[in-house]
Amino acid sequence: MSQLPIVALVPTGGTIGARGRDRLDLAFYGELDQQHAMEELLEVIPEVRAVARVRPVPFRSAASHALQVEDVLRLARRVVQLVADPSVDGVVVTHGTNTLEETAFVLALVLSTDKPVVLTGSMRPASGLSSDSPINLFNAIRLAAAPGASGRGVLVLMDDTVHSARDVTKASTARLDAFRGAELGPLGFIEPDGSVLFHHRREPWPAEGAFSVSGLAALPRVDVVMSYLGADASLIDASVRAGAAGIVSAGTGAGFPTPAEQAALEAAADGGVVVVQASRTGSGRVGVSPAVMARGIVSAGNLAPVKARLLLMLVLTRTHDPRRVAEYFGCA
Ligand SMILES: NC(=O)C[C@H](N)C(=O)O
Numbered sequence: 001m002s003q004l005p006i007v008a009l010v011p012t013g014g015t016i017g018a019r020g021r022d023r024l025d026l027a028f029y030g031e032l033d034q035q036h037a038m039e040e041l042l043e044v045i046p047e048v049r050a051v052a053r054v055r056p057v058p059f060r061s062a063a064s065h066a067l068q069v070e071d072v073l074r075l076a077r078r079v080v081q082l083v084a085d086p087s088v089d090g091v092v093v094t095h096g097t098n099t100l101e102e103t104a105f106v107l108a109l110v111l112s113t114d115k116p117v118v119l120t121g122s123m124r125p126a127s128g129l130s131s132d133s134p135i136n137l138f139n140a141i142r143l144a145a146a147p148g149a150s151g152r153g154v155l156v157l158m159d160d161t162v163h164s165a166r167d168v169t170k171a172s173t174a175r176l177d178a179f180r181g182a183e184l185g186p187l188g189f190i191e192p193d194g195s196v197l198f199h200h201r202r203e204p205w206p207a208e209g210a211f212s213v214s215g216l217a218a219l220p221r222v223d224v225v226m227s228y229l230g231a232d233a234s235l236i237d238a239s240v241r242a243g244a245a246g247i248v249s250a251g252t253g254a255g256f257p258t259p260a261e262q263a264a265l266e267a268a269a270d271g272g273v274v275v276v277q278a279s280r281t282g283s284g285r286v287g288v289s290p291a292v293m294a295r296g297i298v299s300a301g302n303l304a305p306v307k308a309r310l311l312l313m314l315v316l317t318r319t320h321d322p323r324r325v326a327e328y329f330g331c332a
Helices: 034-044 046-050 069-084 100-110 133-145 234-241 259-270 290-294 305-315 322-328
Strands: 006-011 053-056 090-094 117-120 155-158 161-164 188-190 196-198 222-226 246-251 274-279 297-299
Touching: 006 034, 006 069, 006 133, 034 046, 034 053, 034 133, 046 133, 069 090, 069 100, 090 133, 100 117, 100 155, 100 305, 117 133, 133 155, 133 188, 222 234, 222 305, 234 246, 234 259, 246 259, 246 305, 259 274, 259 297, 274 305, 274 322, 290 297, 297 322, 305 322
Parallel strands: 006 053, 006 090, 090 117, 117 155, 222 246, 246 274, 274 297
Antiparallel strands: 155 161, 161 188, 188 196
């Protein structure tokens, strides 16, 4: 009988390993030592032993809103090492859901591998009534061990649903089906009979696997500034004063900052800050007019503002030229 695949399990924190006061403590539970939490969780899903051999990999754990970009870079370096290890067939990263899409996206920017790398978390603590922790962990391991998951980029598994790291977003604070692929939808599902069924393949995108984390300890500051009715220039000016090398504008609707913000963004771009225009809507592509482009402002395409920020941080380690920046965003 052939050996089961080896799946490395890297716990980084979050609700998936959290324990509340009682089964109805679904909101303000404490976060546990995640290594220990994963051991406990694996004990309640002995079924894992039929799909993969799990290799636990220690990592610093924290609630995901408390993670720093440096933690994500360290995680990325660890995952790069794991996928380079010929004995590892796939990787599962458990993560708090609040920033899971950001970490997943950074991994997609720096990994060049066909091996499945799957992020998962949960919406209800492991101790909660009808917790989704055990099934999400089980399904993530099943996905990372599935031959069909190879070569599909970094994946996110939540609520039986497989999403692409490029497009997924947490679209609800607390629902079990909080994760959505915005207008592009999920890539596939894990069905009740255990089949891992993919229905779509994410088209390759320009920045996928384009960066290396070796030697990258920190990244330049990039801020996100959200537009709203009547917003003035104060937040953009504050960002420039704080030393931002880049600003992502999360504009209204189709990607429009207010006139006061537009003037401040153009002044920032004139001063050498790289400005990327996104939309606060959470879905759809931003078009930037030739006149705005001529001021050096780049479209985020359909990237969510927080993901545009992470991409810009990495791009700024290579270039500040708006035309080259636009190439990474697929908007040249
Ligand atoms: N559902 C969750 O995982 C929320 C959690 N507090 C986090 O670390 O993001």
